[in-house]
Amino acid sequence: MADNNTKTLRELLGLTKSSHSALYENTRDDLLITIDCENGFEFTKQDRALVKVNSQLGLAILDPKDLSNSTSVSTRFIFGESYNLFTRKKDLAEKIDSIIPDSRNVILIGHGRRQDLKAFSSLNAKFLQYPFFDTQIIARNVLPVIDENKKTNESLRDLLTCFNCPFDRLHCAGNDANFTLRLLLLLVVYSLKDVPPPYIQEFKGKVKIIKDIAYAALPALKPYPHDVAFVRKQRRRQLKLQARSQGPDTIARVRAERAKKRKEKLAALLREICTE
Template structure:
């Protein structure tokens, strides 16, 4: 213990680096610690102030931690700026689409495909379990023949909620990145690439899930914008809400169980479809009632009756490619014909 000011500087520094367990920030915040240090060094100001300094190793560790934090914040801010630019471009494209509907004249700026995306699961814990999408071609709407297409991909061996709007395909997690790229790459009949506007409710979550599987917006040159129905609902309705509350407030049909709960939500394919319907009705609500043209088509699509109730399925790809003749041959050799007849 340092008891006088006669000790040399180096000895004091060595003692300080070995004797102080808490960081200098902790010591500085707590008044009782400062008092204890003052008593500990018996009024030796040089030793007292030296106790608040980190040694070279601690300083290097803190610098490395600070740089890692800076890199994370820089990446986060870059994503936010990219997302804001894309959302501005997405809304601009939507306005051009509304104008084309009002005039019933297609323009290049209104010629694109809405692609609504949704994921189920958590990339930070048990992983993603489902991916779904829904598409709407603005050309079809202008031509008065609109159809929303969609698909559901199951990344687990089973899923609890049935997909209402199409087929289900079982894929493995390593295939998800390529699947997302394929969904976001829309081609025309002549093979040329179409412009795409991504749609999502809380779309930053979808973009984060895409990036986690190697798909970034900057890698998708034909994606010209993105629209967040959660943010759009703030502008149009003056409130932010969950997808279920938004659908309910917009009076978009939902399947419900006997307890009144929307039992078709939290299925990625269904949520993507519902999100696209919500977008159409928000755009309809935001447009002028006297816009004319085919604006009413947006409301009709959004509030169209739902298809028959789906049954939760387990659709493994191997079953679709099963060699039936080989299967029958195996059954014949294992199970005699008499046994099969009796059963």
């Protein structure tokens, strides 16, 4: 069953005509901002300029006004870049606040993130004055009970898997913020199951747009350095196994060919140096 927060999100995303919450007088103007923090306890330390903070902050922003009948709408919801910030918490708070227009209302979204709120609160960022919706709590109210005693696992990974939503490289703040926003959209759409079918037809097109955003393909990601090293190690191991299966004459021939190629490369390099 949808709670008041879910009904408010329905209204915000254009999935209802009537207001379900007196708390938001102009929900059509709200931005949805998901927040995530890894190693958030680092931000609660004393703010000293020379102290290195090993932590991550992630924000993902969705403007419901962009949910138009456009085929390219899904391209607006993609991953950005990660940056190393060498700055004081005060400057970081100002940077975060500058992203959010003063003229817009905001609903903050997180996934079971009390620790995240504590970390962001230590920055004294002004946008923390806005209401906070927890996708973990929304999931408890929206998703069906699996059996009499146990509900769907409430981790971000398991809930995304439950909806067959694409994800990768969790526990990176930027990624988690992005996937939490996707999960939120899917939960709101799923909550429409308690709406009579005749009314569902009215926003069928909007539901398709929202699902297209949530299920948008992931961008091509570069492999982690340790993944590349693993592939190279496996390749060297494969070559050794192949060499062992060959006779001594074949091994000697392969080694001679490799030595010849190394000499040719060295000779070419020396010629290039001499001509400069």
